[in-house]
Amino acid sequence: MLLSNLYLQFLCQCALTHVVYSTTIAEIQGPAFRSPLEGKSVSGVSGVVTAKGFYIQSAPLEDDRVSTGLFVFSESSTVLNSVKVGDSITLSGTVEEFIPSDDPTFLTTTELESPTNIKIVSTNNVVNPIILGVDRSPPTESLSALDVGPDGFLTVPGNQSLVDIVNATVQPTQFGLDFWSSLEGQLVTVPKPISIGFENDFGEFWVRGAWPATNVNSRGGLTLAVGPDGTPDPGPESVIIGTPADGTTNPTMCVGKTLSNITGVVQYQFGFYYIIPLTAPTVLSTPDGAVPPTTLTSVNDGCTVTIGDYNVDNLAPTSAHLSNVATDVVTHLLTPDIMFFQEIQDNSGPTDDGTVDASVTLSTLSSAIAAQSTVKYNFTEVISVNDQDGGEPGGNIRPAYLFNPKTVSLVSGIPVGGPLDAVKPLVGSEGKLTLNFNPGRIDPTNSAWDASRKPIVAAWETTTGARFFTIDLHDAAKISGDSSTQGSPRPPLNGDVSQRIAQVQVIATFVKTLLDADPDASLIIAGDFNEFIQTAAVFSPFEGLVSEVDDLAGIAVLDRYTFVFDNLMEQLDHTFVSPAVAQRNVEAEHVHINSWALSLDVRTSDHDPSVARIRVC
Numbered sequence: 001m002l003l004s005n006l007y008l009q010f011l012c013q014c015a016l017t018h019v020v021y022s023t024t025i026a027e028i029q030g031p032a033f034r035s036p037l038e039g040k041s042v043s044g045v046s047g048v049v050t051a052k053g054f055y056i057q058s059a060p061l062e063d064d065r066v067s068t069g070l071f072v073f074s075e076s077s078t079v080l081n082s083v084k085v086g087d088s089i090t091l092s093g094t095v096e097e098f099i100p101s102d103d104p105t106f107l108t109t110t111e112l113e114s115p116t117n118i119k120i121v122s123t124n125n126v127v128n129p130i131i132l133g134v135d136r137s138p139p140t141e142s143l144s145a146l147d148v149g150p151d152g153f154l155t156v157p158g159n160q161s162l163v164d165i166v167n168a169t170v171q172p173t174q175f176g177l178d179f180w181s182s183l184e185g186q187l188v189t190v191p192k193p194i195s196i197g198f199e200n201d202f203g204e205f206w207v208r209g210a211w212p213a214t215n216v217n218s219r220g221g222l223t224l225a226v227g228p229d230g231t232p233d234p235g236p237e238s239v240i241i242g243t244p245a246d247g248t249t250n251p252t253m254c255v256g257k258t259l260s261n262i263t264g265v266v267q268y269q270f271g272f273y274y275i276i277p278l279t280a281p282t283v284l285s286t287p288d289g290a291v292p293p294t295t296l297t298s299v300n301d302g303c304t305v306t307i308g309d310y311n312v313d314n315l316a317p318t319s320a321h322l323s324n325v326a327t328d329v330v331t332h333l334l335t336p337d338i339m340f341f342q343e344i345q346d347n348s349g350p351t352d353d354g355t356v357d358a359s360v361t362l363s364t365l366s367s368a369i370a371a372q373s374t375v376k377y378n379f380t381e382v383i384s385v386n387d388q389d390g391g392e393p394g395g396n397i398r399p400a401y402l403f404n405p406k407t408v409s410l411v412s413g414i415p416v417g418g419p420l421d422a423v424k425p426l427v428g429s430e431g432k433l434t435l436n437f438n439p440g441r442i443d444p445t446n447s448a449w450d451a452s453r454k455p456i457v458a459a460w461e462t463t464t465g466a467r468f469f470t471i472d473l474h475d476a477a478k479i480s481g482d483s484s485t486q487g488s489p490r491p492p493l494n495g496d497v498s499q500r501i502a503q504v505q506v507i508a509t510f511v512k513t514l515l516d517a518d519p520d521a522s523l524i525i526a527g528d529f530n531e532f533i534q535t536a537a538v539f540s541p542f543e544g545l546v547s548e549v550d551d552l553a554g555i556a557v558l559d560r561y562t563f564v565f566d567n568l569m570e571q572l573d574h575t576f577v578s579p580a581v582a583q584r585n586v587e588a589e590h591v592h593i594n595s596w597a598l599s600l601d602v603r604t605s606d607h608d609p610s611v612a613r614i615r616v617c
């Protein structure tokens with residue numbers, strides 16, 4: 001039945017009963033983030049049921065700022081079961097901007113609550129979905145007009161304004177939140193979806209469809225990089241697909257699967273604009289699972305060293321993934337001269353028994369690598385103070401090195417630092433720059449490292465005696481205090497960013513001391529910074545001091561990622577080198593062994609490793 005006929009029929013019914021006022025869905029939704037009728041009782045609302053839950057929709061308007069779909073909220077199964085998809089109904093209720101009590105940073109959802117007086121006017125009506133990419137396309141560069149600041153949505157500090165307070169009239173062609181808000185409650189189709197991440201714990205996953213997109217990488221995902229507008233691009237052209245409305249189960253995902261068209265309703269929930277599919281899509285194609293190994297082999301010429309950098313996700317001696325870490329080092333990183341690891345747990349793993357050394361973890365890993373290759377790595381670490389470094393309780397995760405004694409050695413005759421000993425550069429008796437501890441921790445009692453891993457510095461020599469220094473680090477995690485990229489605070493809150501800024505500052509202070517003592521020192525800094533290079537506030541202490549190898553090696557911008565999170569492939573792991581190294585030939589590659597995994601189950605870690613080949617003389 002045509003919606004216009006439906007409307008006429010509805011008017012006739014009105015005339016026969018005593019209802020004096022009817023409200024359209026468009027009047028309820030309005031052109032802004034919040035409903036103009038918030039808190040008001042409305043009656044005579046009419047629409048066709050598009051999905052269980054339930055959702056109703058009336059005919060689309062010319063004004064595409066205004067949704068003509070609406071979520072009707074009820075906890076009564078009698079109410080929910082009283083209508084079927086395709087029923088044309090009228091009803092009364094109260095307009096609310098729902099905000100879940102557990103997270104005040106989420107946007108509000110416009111909904112009709114306490115529905116009453118539900119009348120079925122006709123059945124078996126068909127609502128045509130809006131075909132995204134044909135009828136409407138999402139913007140590609142920005143989520144919100146409120147993300148002002150030099151780094152767009154990554155600008156620090158965030159929370160300069162709140163979408164729900166500003167309540168702007170939406171600009172759907174410009175901003176992602178506005179676009180998806182303008183479709184709230186509406187039935188849409190995503191043609192030719194491509195998955196751009198793994199599924200989450202609830203079987204939900206992110207896609208983009210057959211419409212324009214920016215920063216699409218070779219795997220089909222979206223790289224977090226600066227977009228054409230000169231600010232970091234949050235990927236507003238992607239959307240998360242929720243639990244199917246019909247009880248079917250979504251297939252498992254990885255980056256780059258192609259899927260059957262998805263039709264569903266747009267609903268804000270759990271901090272994001274979702275499409276709740278009417279039914280689960282099917283997988284049409286899966287990408288090639290083979291990931292090429294690094295091309296940067298060890299050359300052992302006394303001047304060139306290869307380094308690998310890998311966050312190995314809570315590695316203990318008994319970890320099931322230990323042998324996979326070993327295989328990755330052998331088959332994909334090609335046994336670099338030095339491995340910078342992060343998240344090496346102590347010998348008892350997560351058992352909180354006071355164990356603080358990781359020698360068994362490291363020697364077990366070294367043996368597993370030796371079993372698969374000709375390299376017998378030695379290792380070095382600094383033990384921890386129990387339970388002071390964050391991470392999985394009891395695990396005492398730390399950065400630590402494996403090194404190939406055939407190609408490099410620790411500068412000898414220097415004691416290993418204790419957990420509270422601060423490493424310092426000093427000029428040795430023969431006039432060469434050295435350290436007071438080898439390895440040693442940077443300023444370990446500085447409050448910047450509270451409940452966080454302390455970086456470890458080591459001094460090395462090649463087989464011909466060329467000396468160089470390394471820092472292996474793991475900055476504070478991005479766990480607490482972040483708000484959703486699609487939440488109300490703009491720019492979004494970057495919870496622990498002040499700790500990461502302080503940590504990079506402390507590292508920079510150490511690096512300055514070292515380079516003041518010898519401006520020609522060869523220094524390599526690598527590890528998990530838990531931050532994107534585009535969050536400029538975090539990396540500004542490094543400016544003019546050290547250079548990122550991605551730039552020096554000319555890694556394609558869209559290939560600069562080591563982690564898949566929500567809708568983006570992003571770089572948390574970085575390698576920097578001192579000016580003396582930067583002026584020589586620097587090569588670097590990210591090995592996408594985990595980002596390109598075909599399922600979550602087969603990943604070794606949540607991070608990709610990286611390899612660099614660097615000249616230290």
Ligand SMILES: *[C@@H]1O[C@H](CO)[C@@H](O)[C@H](O)[C@H]1NC(C)=O
Nearest residue numbers: 030031032033034035036167
């Ligand atoms: C939001 O904007 C709409 C449209 O301008 C307005 O009618 C409504 O009152 C606003 N709501 C709030 C809470 O400011």
Ligand SMILES: *[C@@H]1O[C@H](CO)[C@@H](O)[C@H](O)[C@H]1NC(C)=O
Nearest residue numbers: 158159160161162481489493
């Ligand atoms: C964000 O800003 C709002 C409004 O100024 C304030 O009420 C709220 O506490 C802030 N949130 C955080 C986490 O700072």
Ligand SMILES: *[C@@H]1O[C@H](CO)[C@@H](O)[C@H](O)[C@H]1NC(C)=O
Nearest residue numbers: 131134190191192210260261
């Ligand atoms: C998927 O959507 C595209 C674009 O609208 C359309 O050409 C194609 O026929 C659809 N495929 C199926 C199987 O419906």
Ligand SMILES: *[C@@H]1O[C@H](CO)[C@@H](O)[C@H](O)[C@H]1NC(C)=O
Nearest residue numbers: 378379380381405406409410
């Ligand atoms: C391994 O390193 C330790 C110091 O960490 C050193 O005592 C030992 O000699 C090294 N072994 C080899 C084979 O280099």
